[in-house]
Amino acid sequence: MPSTCSKLFVDCGAFALPLFSSFISVLPPCTEPRLLIAALLLLCMSTAAAAAAAAAAAAALTDAPPDLLAGETSGEGSVEEAPPLASNIWRTWERLIEATKQHQREFEQEFQGNVDYILLDGHKRSAFPVKCPMSNYSKEACLQRLAQGLLVYTVLLKQVEKEYPDNSILREIKPGIPLLVAQIKEKMKRSERVQAPSSSQEEQLLKQLDSPDTFQRRMTAHSILSHLRFFLIDGKRAFRKWETPRRQKDNPSYSHPSLQKFRCLFS
Numbered sequence: 001m002p003s004t005c006s007k008l009f010v011d012c013g014a015f016a017l018p019l020f021s022s023f024i025s026v027l028p029p030c031t032e033p034r035l036l037i038a039a040l041l042l043l044c045m046s047t048a049a050a051a052a053a054a055a056a057a058a059a060a061l062t063d064a065p066p067d068l069l070a071g072e073t074s075g076e077g078s079v080e081e082a083p084p085l086a087s088n089i090w091r092t093w094e095r096l097i098e099a100t101k102q103h104q105r106e107f108e109q110e111f112q113g114n115v116d117y118i119l120l121d122g123h124k125r126s127a128f129p130v131k132c133p134m135s136n137y138s139k140e141a142c143l144q145r146l147a148q149g150l151l152v153y154t155v156l157l158k159q160v161e162k163e164y165p166d167n168s169i170l171r172e173i174k175p176g177i178p179l180l181v182a183q184i185k186e187k188m189k190r191s192e193r194v195q196a197p198s199s200s201q202e203e204q205l206l207k208q209l210d211s212p213d214t215f216q217r218r219m220t221a222h223s224i225l226s227h228l229r230f231f232l233i234d235g236k237r238a239f240r241k242w243e244t245p246r247r248q249k250d251n252p253s254y255s256h257p258s259l260q261k262f263r264c265l266f267s
Contacts, residue, residue, distance in 0.1 A: 089183040092176055093236045099172035100229035106169070107222050115219075123216075123223035127205050129153060131234040139242040140189055146235045147184040147194040150177050153231065155202045156224045159209045163221040173228075184239075 104117050129149030132142040154177055161170055185191035197205065209224075211217050 089180070089187075089239075090236075092180045092183060093232065093239075096173055096176045096180060097229065097232050097236065099169055099176070100225060100232065103169055103222070103225045103229060107226075117226075120219065120223040120226045123219045124227060125208060125220070125223075127152070127156065127208055128224070128227050129231060131231055132238040142238055142242065143184050143188045144190075144193055146239070147181050147188070147191075149231060149235075150181050150184075151194070151196045152205070153177065153224070153228050155197055155205050156209070157228075159206055159217075160221040160224050163218050169225060 107115075107117055107120075129152050130145070131149075132145045154174075157170060157174065157177075160167060164170070181194070185194055188194070209217075209220050211220065
């Protein structure tokens with residue numbers, strides 16, 4: 001029974017929530033499950049027809065000519081407001097993480113299994129940014145650390161480019177990091193506190209990474225890519241911690257009172 005109820009609720013319960021709420025609000029707590037399921041099935045049948053009509057209308061609109069979609073203009077042209085940068089922040093984060101996913105494979109191919117990937121942790125430098133703590137840290141401070149850390153990584157990546165100018169990972173992440181920084185700053189109250197390293201700081205950072213030994217330089221370059229990947233993963237996890245309560249607040253269906261009674265079906 002719980003699995004059946006779960007599927008019904010996921011498929012159409014949320015869509016029919018307003019109507020379902022009106023019905024269930026007058027019922028006593030933990031009403032007979034079969035009655036609740038029957039009510040939900042009836043609502044699903046009616047809302048499914050409405051959903052089909054809406055989908056057909058959307059499809060017709062999508063297939064319409066561009067000039068029809070745009071509507072008539074005054075001759076001077078119309079300007080559409082661009083969506084906020086932050087609206088695509090998850091997509092940017094995922095693309096960067098996905099781009100670094102192949103790093104271990106490239107490392108193992110280069111060294112042909114003679115060097116363990118885990119050894120890169122021993123080549124971590126003090127200049128590498130530290131991840132955002134998961135506790136005892138404010139949202140603003142966490143966002144600032146993430147944005148500032150990514151700006152430092154843009155400098156460190158110059159060392160990677162020096163050793164591997166044709167690196168495929170670099171080609172994918174170099175344009176994405178500045179975009180992610182901008183999206184994070186859009187979420188901040190005091191984004192002006194995020195400052196890119198000065199030219200002298202940049203020179204000092206790169207000087208710390210340099211070495212006369214070719215093997216050491218390449219291990220450092222790989223260590224930068226490896227730690228950048230974990231910085232992105234940990235950063236996304238920390239960012240989700242702050243954003244999840246906001247999404248629940250913006251979407252009332254997450255905590256709708258009717259869902260409290262519906263829990264009876266799963267107990």
